[in-house]
Amino acid sequence: MRPFMDEQTSTIVKINVTPIIDVAMVLVITLLITAPMIARSDIDVNLPETQTRSIEDEVRVSVTLGPDGRTAVDDKNVARADLAQALHARIAGAKSDNVLVVVRADAGLDYGDVRSLVQEVRSVGARRIAFATRLRGKELE
Numbered sequence: 001m002r003p004f005m006d007e008q009t010s011t012i013v014k015i016n017v018t019p020i021i022d023v024a025m026v027l028v029i030t031l032l033i034t035a036p037m038i039a040r041s042d043i044d045v046n047l048p049e050t051q052t053r054s055i056e057d058e059v060r061v062s063v064t065l066g067p068d069g070r071t072a073v074d075d076k077n078v079a080r081a082d083l084a085q086a087l088h089a090r091i092a093g094a095k096s097d098n099v100l101v102v103v104r105a106d107a108g109l110d111y112g113d114v115r116s117l118v119q120e121v122r123s124v125g126a127r128r129i130a131f132a133t134r135l136r137g138k139e140l141e
Contacts, residue, residue: 059096062132063087065117067106088124101126 063083064072071083078086091099101121105114121129 059094059098060100060102061087061090061094061126062102062104063117063121064104065106065109065113067108069113071117084120084124087121087126091125098128099126100128100130102130102132104132 062072062074066072069080071078071080073083073086073090076086087101091101103114103118103121105117118129
């Protein structure tokens, strides 16, 4: 026979989650400690040192190719036929012979148009060429 139970009392069932959280924390700490050890090899390497130059030290020339084909050297609009002459004058007038030419081309342009612009920049004598980009998700100001 069943022992007498009052109808007002009910059985309270609880799950103790403290041991589960303790085990999870131990696993997380273990992974945080061992992950850097797994990612590196045991080979001792003497990494080269670098020096970051500030932008003010660079002599830069900006060449812009717009979506409609208009071109500019620095802040001056130049006809495409006169681009080589204007770029050569700008590079020759620079203080340094190590000029960085930054090509700013619209993302919607054909690759052939950008390639011909780069070939024209190289034909003028530019040795260092860089492409201007923007970070994904960042709008132009």
